Amino acid sequence: MTAERFIPFTKQDVIALCAEDVSKNTLYDIDAFSQVSQILSSVLHFQYHDLLENLKRSYAPFDPNSDTRQLATLTENELAEHQAQFAKDFEKVLTAANFEKITEADIQAALTEESLFKVRLEVAFDDFDEIVFYRRGESQKTEILQQFFGLKKKPLTFTNYDRVAVYIKFKGKEHFANKALPAGFEPGATVIKLFQNVPKADLEMLFPNSEIRMRPIDKVIIGASAIVGGAVVLITKLGASLILLATLFAFWIGMSDESVEMNQKQLIALALGFGVFGSFIFKEWSKFKNRKIKFMKALTDNLYYKNLDNNAGVFHTLVNEAEEEDFKEALLAYSFLLKHPEGLTEQALDNEIEAWFDSQYQCTLDFEVDDALQKLEAMKLVTKSSNTHPGTNLDTNPDNALGTNMATHTVTYNAVELSVAKKTLDHYWDNIFQY
Incomplete structure (x- = not known):
């Protein structure tokens, strides 16, 4: 089973877990950390609000549950554009x-x-x-x-x-x-x-x-019941009448010279026999229909308890979940970088967060460290520095200078201090609209 990217803890739980972890270091003010968490959540909420409005706008022309009127009738091309834009944004939300x-x-x-x-x-x-x-x-x-x-x-x-x-x-x-x-x-x-x-x-x-x-086993059960029951009805109720009819038919087509006469009693018995056989056929057909209704009820009951949302309600729910996932990833990455003033590489940060969840909460994650760092970089909550390490010459041939001392480059990420982070996020928030 592959590790999941989804973090199976609520937003509030992740804030509490990170705050508890950060509070173990006396260098950091827990109140300042809570304030950074609050404004980071508000910034991400605004960003996803814009995405939600785009989804509502592109989905409106074909929303089957809409109770609002369209001001203008859209052409086929315009509807196709709305559909394509919605599909693109919906995939973005699902990925997030x-x-x-x-x-x-x-x-x-x-x-x-x-x-x-x-x-x-x-x-x-x-x-x-x-x-x-x-x-x-x-x-x-x-x-x-x-x-x-x-x-x-x-x-x-x-x-x-x-x-x-x-x-x-x-x-x-x-x-x-x-x-x-x-x-x-x-x-x-x-x-x-x-x-x-x-x-x-x-x-x-x-x-x-x-x-x-019907499954094969259901067909066998119903078919076997019908064959056995039908044979019993034919033998007990229609046996004598069918023999008489066969003899009469043979006389009519010239296969027998013996004439056959049917009296009123025989005709009544024949009619009753066919009535019984007809009622048996109807009973078996009803049994088949009832079994199908039973299966439909099982399907309906199953879906009733599994269905969470439909149509526009789905992307409202998913936008909220995407926003929370982005927040949890960003806060976890920022918190773990805070614990390492010397900085961490992307891979080291990824390994430490995944190991922390595994050891502390028995939870196997595939943490999206690249996505988390991109968000923190965009909001200027981390700085990064490139370090060059000289390579080792493993070639003993002095004439081969190519690639003998290849240097390696690593990028280290550092979290900005909590006081700086608060001011940075506050400045970001104050400048979202510039009127």
Whole structure:
């Protein structure tokens, strides 16, 4: 299992953990650290507010839940521009929130892997113009599945995703000219959903056009029941009548010279027999429909508890999570640099933060140190210096001067003091608008 970029602690917890770590050094004022944290959070919140407004603006023309009116009708090209801009910004938010893209191979594998809940689904992929799945938080879980009416229990280990974001765009009117769309959708519609605790093998249930199909075992159970029951009905209720009909038919087509007469009693028995057989067929058909309804209920119940948000609500949630992830990364990097006045290289900082989480909180992270340092550099909360180290001549040939004393360069990062950081962030905040 690969390490996750997501930091599984709340923003408030990370502030408390960093403050506690920094407070162990008597050189630093814990109140000043809290003030730096507060204004850093405000600066990042403003930056993400701008991104949120862009997402709302580009999504508005095709928001299915909108209760506002459009002042002007957009052309096809303008709608396409809005769609492209939204897709670009939405991907940016997902990346910042430390979501990973689910590959097409993973989606195809989900259609063939053993499902956790007993339903087989089919998806018409040709209905979509674009399909993008993202996930965050991957773990291995084990559930006990009951088989043979609970007489046998089988453990099933599966890959589980803590969060799954879905972005799907349906094809246009031409594609659905002779084909029905799922209820509640229109041609060209954009579907955005956020789910929790989704088994990798059940990704297909997140598609809006997934249809329930009987599993082979379900077909065998229903088919065997129908064959046995049908045979019993034919023998007990229609046996004598069918023999009489066969004899009559043979006489009509000239295969038998013996004439057959049917009296009223026989006709009534024949009608009753066919009535019983018809009711049996209806019963078996109802059994099939009820089983399908049961499966649909299982699917609906499953999605009810897994669905977190839909459409515009999804990117509102994700922008908040992206903002918090950026804040946690920046604060962690700044805090650990504070503890090392001599400075740290990017790799050393990355290793120390990951080791700290692993040893102190048994949490395996792939910390995004480059992203954190870029934010701190942009807000002038760190300085960096380049150091040149002379190389070692390992070549004993005096005539070979090329590459014999190759120097190495390292970049060291230092955190600015808390008092300077407060003034720097305050100046940044005061100059966001210059009117």
